[in-house]
Amino acid sequence: MTATTTAPQASTGRTLPVVLTAAEPGAPVIPYLSDARPVVRQRLREHGAVLLRGFDIGGVDGFADVVRAVSGAPLSYAERSSPRSTIKGQVYTSTDYPPSEEIFLHNENSYQKHWPLVLFFHCMIAPQTQGATPLADVRKVYDLIDPAVRAEFERRGWMVVRNFTPGFGVPWQEAFGSSDRAEVAAYCERAGVQVEWVGRDGLRTRARREAVHTHPVTGERVWFNHMTFWHVTTLGEDMCAGLREMFDDDELPTNTYYGDGGVIPDEVMAHLRACYRAAWTRFDWETDDILIVDNMLAAHAREPFTGPRRIAVAMAESSAEPAAS
Ligand SMILES: [Fe+2]
The missing domain is CATH 3.60.130.10 (Clavaminate synthase-like)
Structure with missing residues (x-):
């Protein structure tokens, strides 16, 4: 092979994530999803990740409702590799890894026999500097x-x-x-x-x-x-x-x-x-953003950050089951 530390550029014309914004700032998210679920899922399959911005989420319970509305029941986190605390039910902290360190791009649980097909992130407290959840299209x-x-x-x-x-x-x-x-x-x-x-x-x-x-x-x-x-x-x-x-x-x-x-x-x-790194893309978190990631289309990472930062995570749709479209 001719390995190099550089990579050629590839352009697909897809934005990652694609952003879906509330028509009215603070609109409740669940009524929106009851209409928009097919669009959200179609964009997810096309782009690899969808960012819902400007909605009223309704705290941890509301976040769990978003998971149910898009994907069904959230999954438990098994065979742990990183320090992670339970917030409530199957909603977890993103990771308790030290803020000064970057977490490299990965597809959640891709070392396991089965993995979640869809990931959900909820920005409860936005970081002061950096702290993004960068993404990379693994196609x-x-x-x-x-x-x-x-x-x-x-x-x-x-x-x-x-x-x-x-x-x-x-x-x-x-x-x-x-x-x-x-x-x-x-x-x-x-x-x-x-x-x-x-x-x-x-x-x-x-x-x-x-x-x-x-x-x-x-x-x-x-x-x-x-x-x-x-x-x-x-x-x-x-x-x-x-x-x-x-x-x-x-x-x-x-x-x-x-x-x-x-x-x-x-x-x-x-x-x-x-x-x-060549496929790397990022956005700055805003409070109450929800990021939905197709775990088999997009890898995710974490930038180092300063200040408080709280991103809740939930996983859904096990690869052990037939995939929903
Ligand atoms: Fe992760």
Whole structure:
């Protein structure tokens, strides 16, 4: 392959997200959605994300009603990878990750056997500076990737290896929502995750997944995986060097490989990051914005931020069920 850290430009003419604004500022959102739901869903499939702006949402309960109006019952958050608190029911904080750090583009739960097809974000408190939820069209990312690199991942898949080490990061008991080893092992078996208990209370898991998927409604090929997000080099030079000093490669908290366990060259990862960056787009949050994301068409990220920021998240429409149009 001829990996580079730059990516060619691709233009689709689609805006991401597409913005749907209230006819009257402060109009209640649910009556709007009872008429506009087909339009919202059609725009979602076309653009990859829809931003509802200028509506009265009605707090956390109103946000949950928006999820039900567009997608049906919200899903619970399983096999956790990031610190996240429950606000109410199946509404969560976006993540409790430190404000000074960027969270790289990813498709929610694309390391799992099943994932939510639709994500909802509600801006409860807008950040003072930055703090956007950038998006990238993963149809575009797919097109930008060197075809030889893409073909190799289509053939070999990718693998995530996670090490839950006591006293470091999210404990396995929290990640899997159980401290019963047999229960965790049974869950992993069902989820296509290999389990290896390490030392007194450590756990190593391995999961092989596909890098490229076909969108269940549009039939488009999409770059849909967590490989770049979780590769140790994506954490930046300092963090990567620090972790590589602390841990052997197979003990890193999280790292990714080709699906057969082969090492992915650093320049391939740099190329993939460049492709994501080339597809990157952002907007500034306003209080009571609701962002609806087709999780298989758009990746999302988080900019660093200052000041208070509260973005609620809910997930819906499991890929385990037949997709609704
Ligand atoms: Fe996320």
